[in-house]
Amino acid sequence: MHGLGRRYGDLTALDDVSLRLEPGERRALIGPNGAGKSTLLNLVAGGLRPTAGKIHFGGRDVTSLGAARRARLGVGRTHQHPAVWSSLSALDNVLVAGRRPWGRLRPGGRDRARELLASVGLDAVAGTHAGALSHGQRRQLELAVALAGEPRLLLLDEPAAGLAPPEVELLAGLLAALPGTVAILLVEHHLDLVYGFADRVTVLHSGRHVHTGTVPEIRASPEVAAAYAGVAP
Numbered sequence: 001m002h003g004l005g006r007r008y009g010d011l012t013a014l015d016d017v018s019l020r021l022e023p024g025e026r027r028a029l030i031g032p033n034g035a036g037k038s039t040l041l042n043l044v045a046g047g048l049r050p051t052a053g054k055i056h057f058g059g060r061d062v063t064s065l066g067a068a069r070r071a072r073l074g075v076g077r078t079h080q081h082p083a084v085w086s087s088l089s090a091l092d093n094v095l096v097a098g099r100r101p102w103g104r105l106r107p108g109g110r111d112r113a114r115e116l117l118a119s120v121g122l123d124a125v126a127g128t129h130a131g132a133l134s135h136g137q138r139r140q141l142e143l144a145v146a147l148a149g150e151p152r153l154l155l156l157d158e159p160a161a162g163l164a165p166p167e168v169e170l171l172a173g174l175l176a177a178l179p180g181t182v183a184i185l186l187v188e189h190h191l192d193l194v195y196g197f198a199d200r201v202t203v204l205h206s207g208r209h210v211h212t213g214t215v216p217e218i219r220a221s222p223e224v225a226a227a228y229a230g231v232a233p
């Protein structure tokens with residue numbers, strides 16, 4: 001991301017943010033409410049267009065590409081409210097996501113879908129309609145759905161939101177086990193989860209980049225403490 005900006009009318013939600021993620025990197029994006037985290041995620045996913053700046057992915061300028069094109073290039077995501085097909089079984093959700101562009105299953109697609117479901121702890125409910133799963137299970141399913149698209153970058157939007165403490169622990173284990181080849185950008189308010197997960201953490205405040213550092217650096221940073229106290233750093 002180079003000089004990325006987004007305005008909503010008069011409001012500047014994101015202002016001149018430049019970030020670079022390396023292949024396979026675990027990066028967390030934190031900041032108080034309204035800092036611009038979801039806006040940044042949506043800009044990278046392609047659901048939203050920047051009003052300033054550029055986005056490159058794998059060396060290619062993708063700024064003008066829509067979400068579907070970016071997904072095909074390897075940008076996967078999950079949402080604050082899990083986006084799965086309620087009337088389809090858990091297995092069919094993953095199968096649909098793993099199709100080739102013209103709707104055909106990949107060779108070995110069904111086995112792969114079962115493996116993905118097992119990897120997120122849902123093998124026992126493969127035949128259950130997604131609408132009948134718990135909120136936490138739908139989050140796990142959305143992760144399997146995102147992985148079925150074979151992303152090189154996975155954007156996770158507050159995956160711990162609405163989860164009970166034991167479910168957050170389960171999620172932490174799932175995140176730790178994600179393939180090392182996939183770069184991950186995690187937006188999350190649950191700081192224990194962030195600190196256990198991230199190689200590096202980026203802090204936003206009022207749409208601006210405050211700091212990027214390792215977990216110990218971020219924990220010790222007075223700027224970060226100020227941002228969380230609601231005071232402009």
Ligand SMILES: Nc1ncnc2c1ncn2[C@@H]1O[C@H](COP(=O)(O)OP(=O)(O)OP(=O)(O)O)[C@@H](O)[C@H]1O
Pocket residue numbers: 008011012013031032033034035036037038039040
């Ligand atoms: N569609 C929109 N129209 C107008 N303003 C918006 C829109 N989406 C976001 N905003 C504003 O942009 C700013 C950044 O919002 P954003 O949702 O990106 O922050 P966030 O860091 O993800 O916050 P939270 O942690 O509460 O999810 C906020 O002031 C928000 O009110």
